[in-house]
Amino acid sequence: MVYGGKPSRGCxxxxxxxxxxxxxxxTCEQCAxxxxxxxxxRPEFEIIHRxxxxxxxxxxxxxxxxxxxxxxxxxxRAGFIFVHEQPEQPSHQQSYQQRQWHRQQNSSPPPVVTVxxxxxxxCYFASNFILCPLSGTPHGYFDYLIPLLESAPADxxxxxxxxxxxxAAFGNRTKSGNVDFSGLSLKAYTLxxxxxxxxxxxxxEANTDATLAAVLLLSLYESITAIKSAQMxxxxxxxxGAAHIVKARGRxxxxxxxxxxxLFNAVRHxxxxxxxxxxxLPPLGADFWVDDSxxxxxxxxxxxxxxxxxxxxxxxxGFTANKSRDSESVQLIVDMAKHIQAxxxxxxxxxTNIPSELRPRIFCWISEPSTAPEAAAFAEADxxxxxxxxxxxxxxxxxxxxxxxxxxxxxxLKVRITAWLCAPADYRTTAEYARSKEAxxxxxxxxxASVPYYLGWHTKRRELFGNEPELSGFACGEDKSVKALPxxxxxxxxxxxxxxxxxxxxxxxxxKGRLSFIxxxxxxxxxxxxxxxxxxxxxxxxxxxxxxxxxxxLRDPVGAGIIKxxxxxxxxxxxxxxxNS
Numbered sequence: 001m002v003y004g005g006k007p008s009r010g011c012x013x014x015x016x017x018x019x020x021x022x023x024x025x026x027t028c029e030q031c032a033x034x035x036x037x038x039x040x041x042r043p044e045f046e047i048i049h050r051x052x053x054x055x056x057x058x059x060x061x062x063x064x065x066x067x068x069x070x071x072x073x074x075x076x077r078a079g080f081i082f083v084h085e086q087p088e089q090p091s092h093q094q095s096y097q098q099r100q101w102h103r104q105q106n107s108s109p110p111p112v113v114t115v116x117x118x119x120x121x122x123c124y125f126a127s128n129f130i131l132c133p134l135s136g137t138p139h140g141y142f143d144y145l146i147p148l149l150e151s152a153p154a155d156x157x158x159x160x161x162x163x164x165x166x167x168a169a170f171g172n173r174t175k176s177g178n179v180d181f182s183g184l185s186l187k188a189y190t191l192x193x194x195x196x197x198x199x200x201x202x203x204x205e206a207n208t209d210a211t212l213a214a215v216l217l218l219s220l221y222e223s224i225t226a227i228k229s230a231q232m233x234x235x236x237x238x239x240x241g242a243a244h245i246v247k248a249r250g251r252x253x254x255x256x257x258x259x260x261x262x263l264f265n266a267v268r269h270x271x272x273x274x275x276x277x278x279x280x281l282p283p284l285g286a287d288f289w290v291d292d293s294x295x296x297x298x299x300x301x302x303x304x305x306x307x308x309x310x311x312x313x314x315x316x317x318g319f320t321a322n323k324s325r326d327s328e329s330v331q332l333i334v335d336m337a338k339h340i341q342a343x344x345x346x347x348x349x350x351x352t353n354i355p356s357e358l359r360p361r362i363f364c365w366i367s368e369p370s371t372a373p374e375a376a377a378f379a380e381a382d383x384x385x386x387x388x389x390x391x392x393x394x395x396x397x398x399x400x401x402x403x404x405x406x407x408x409x410x411x412x413l414k415v416r417i418t419a420w421l422c423a424p425a426d427y428r429t430t431a432e433y434a435r436s437k438e439a440x441x442x443x444x445x446x447x448x449a450s451v452p453y454y455l456g457w458h459t460k461r462r463e464l465f466g467n468e469p470e471l472s473g474f475a476c477g478e479d480k481s482v483k484a485l486p487x488x489x490x491x492x493x494x495x496x497x498x499x500x501x502x503x504x505x506x507x508x509x510x511x512k513g514r515l516s517f518i519x520x521x522x523x524x525x526x527x528x529x530x531x532x533x534x535x536x537x538x539x540x541x542x543x544x545x546x547x548x549x550x551x552x553x554l555r556d557p558v559g560a561g562i563i564k565x566x567x568x569x570x571x572x573x574x575x576x577x578x579x580n581s
Contacts, residue, residue, distance in 0.1 A: 008021075009021075009023060009041065009042075010023060010028070010041075011023070011027070011028050011031065011038050011039055011040060011041055012039030012040060012041070012042070013028075013030075013031050013036055013037070013038055013039040014028060014030055014031070016039070023041075027040075117179065118163065118166075118167075120170065121163070121166035121167050121169075121170040121171075121181075122162070122163075122166050124166065124169060124170040124173070124174075125162070125165060125166040125169055125170070126474070127474050127483075128169065128474070128483050128484035128485060129141070129142050129165075129169070129220075129484055129485045129488075130142045130143055130145060130146065130474060131143065131394065131395070131474055131485055132146075132474065139298075139299070139393055139394075139395035139396065140262065140395075141266075141394075141395060141485060141489075142266075142485070143262065144209070144213060144259050144262040144263055144266070145162065145213060145217075147259055148209060148210050148213050148259065149162060151210075152210055155191075155195070156195060156210065156214075157192050157195035157196040157198075157199050157210070157211060157214040158210045158211075158213050158214040158217070160188050160189075160191040160192035160195055160214075161188075161189070161192035161196070161213075161214040161217035161218055161221070162217060163184075163185075163188040163192075164185050164186075164188035164189035164191075164192055164217070164218075164221050165185075165217050165220050165221050165224060166185075167181050167184040167185035167188060168181070168182075168185035168189075168221060168224045168225050169224050169484060169523055171184070171185060171523075172224065172225075172523025172524075172525065173484075173522070173523040185221070185225070189218070189221055192214060192217070192218060193218070195214070196211065196214050196215060196218065199211045199214070200241075206245065206248070207245070207248065207249050209257075209259050209260060209263055211245065212242060212245050212246070212263050212267070213263060215238055215241050215242045215245065216238075216242055216263070216266055216267065216270065218238045219235050219238035219239050219242065219270060222234050222235035222238065222526070223235060223488065223524060223525075223526040224523065224524055224525060224526070225525055226525055226526040226529050227525050227528065227529065228529065229529055229532075229533065231526075231529070232526070232529065235526075236274055236278065239267075239270045239271060239273075239274045240274070242267045242270060242271075243267060243271055243282075243283050244283075245267075246264060246267050247283060247284060251264065251288060265299070265300070268289045268300075268303050268307075269299075269303065271283075271289065271307075272303055272306045272307060272310070272402070273492050275306075275307060275310035276306060276309065276310050276313070276405075276409065276492075277492075279310070279313045279314055279317055280310070280314065281310065281311060281314050282307050282310060282311070285311075286304060286307035286308045286310075286311055287304075289303065289304070289307055290303075290304045298354070298358060298395075298396060298399045299395055299398065299399040299402070301350060301399075302398075302399040302400075302402040302403045302406075303402065305343065305346070305347050305350070305402075305403060305406050306402055306403075306405070306406045308343055309343065309406040309409050309410055312336075312339070312340055312343065312410070312413060313409065313413065315336065316336065316340075316413050316416060316417065317541075319332065319333055319336065320416065320420055320545045321545075330421070333417055333420060333421065334421075336417065337414060337417045340410050340413050340414055340417070341414070343410060344407055344410045344411070344414075347403050347406060347407055347410075348407070350403070351400070351403055354400075357392060358391075358392055358396050360389035360390065360391050360397075360400065360446075360449070360450065361389065361390055361391075362387055362388070362389060363388045363389060363390040363452075363453070363458055364388050364461075365386065365387055365388070366383050366384065366385045366386060366387075366388060367385065368385045369385070378506050378507075378509045378510040378513065379509050379510065379512065379513030379516070380513060381510060381513070382452060382455070382457050383451075383452045383457055384448045384451075384506075384507065384510050386445065386448065386449065387445070387449045388449055388452050388453075388457070388458075389446075389449040389450050389453060390453045390458050391450070391453055394454065394483075394485065394486045394489060395489075397450055397453060397454065397486075397489075398489040398490075398493075400446075400450065401447055401450055401489075401490070401493035402492075402493065404443045404446055404447050404493065405447075405492065405493045405496040405497070407439075407443055408440055408443055408444070408496055408497065408500050409496070409537075411436045411439055411440050411443075412436075412500070412501075412537045412538035412541070413538070414432060414436055415427065415432070415433055415436050415538045415542070416538045416541055416542055416545070418430055418432045418433060418436075419538075419542045419545070420545065427542070436502075437502050440500060440501075440502035441502055443497075444497050444500060444502060444503050444507060447493055447494070447496075447497045448497070448507060448510070448511075451490065451494065451511075451514055453486075454486040454487060454489070454490040455482050455486070455487060455490070455514070455517070455518075455522075456481065456482045456483065456486075459481075482521065482522055484522055484523065484524060487518045487522045487524055487527070488524055490514075490518070491515070491518060491524065491526065491527050491530060494511055494514060494515060495511075495515070495530045495531075497511060498511035498512060498515070499535045499536055499537055500536075500537060501536055501537065501538060501539050512531050515527045515528070515530060515531040516528065516531060519531065
């Protein structure tokens, strides 16, 4: 029993009215004056020894109710649940010091919404990678994850792979010294590998959409975390594994459902990067990976051209390895050059006939500086001097740049064949080289003009949009910050442009700066690996063929005549809508 103060000896009526009783006998004067019936006085024993059973039980029940009360849940439009943790309430058994501490804590303003770490990482992934189709726009990316994750068990390979990617991406973008995101992502990645290996050993599980989605996420994990070129071999093995699953299931079986079709398209996109980067033939041929029922026809067409380009790369490399120069070999390589020219013509014709609503629009012009800046200054610039384009959505921009990258590679194959035909003469003195150089410079300018759109530069200049609405195609969030998925889609075409012989030194420095931005600020570490890889094409391929008669272009690119500084080129005309970066 606790001390509750000096007990009152007043009558029951005055105590109920909470007024001072004069304790008159047999009845108090207060009740008499107010013409109330006096309730009498309590016995002395009851006054001294109060029964606190009822009060104690009531307090205990109240404390238990507070402990059992579930946290408040707020469900957003995207379906993600935010949990508000209730502050702990002091119980009757706590010491006086504990109750005082709780009073001090509860006297402060209530805490903000507390979101579990795993949920924050999942929301970040959804708002940066899962691109959902908007009305009238068929494009989506990783949107197949939404229905698959809803039905995936907590210990499934898909769930572990998703957590690995979410923790890795969120950790690369978030500064937190108290949380080991790298350890969390690596643990989830290890669990995903084990679960995937188990699933692939089961004939039924191996052919499910969830298993294929898990393998695709494992390849994405390597793009997020890769800091060494050796890790790209792991990425390639995951892509090859995904292609093997599609091969085992067959295109017809996969494309029976919407989710299966989306997965088929996702594997094709990964396979394009895999084939072009390693000059490897796509399994089952380019035609197998073109599905007539695909919802993304623009990106499908661009992908088909890219796969055909990879086949031509392998074909040319195999031919140039043959040192024979008889008339039959010459005729074969001439026919090959005609085939390359035909594919390049088809890509150009396709881009010319793309509907106007899916074509790039000029957003503004970046004026040339009055004085030639240092080359290093371009590394920090958000936009390169010249035209800046915007697109209807990121996947449309990706389709355009995939076609442009394919054309750059095809032009390099033409130059490589020219070098073979005119050897030992310098291929850079030929008319074919001059024509190819002019074509590549235009394609490179188009890729450069698209880069600011990918990295959200246009969102900081809403005044140039007029009355156009702000729409986000992602599962949640707005487009005001740099998104990871557009940066992921940009890396291949930006690397292809950077490594091309026809890019100027200023353009190359600027492209390397953008790749560094993607690696350091967006958190896709694979961009740093691509940035460090020393490669030039077609000059290094021609040197490999034993046909290069000039100095190494990596050591003396300007002296070799392959590139020129941007300041030496003709300036881009200014525009009334010019804007500084």
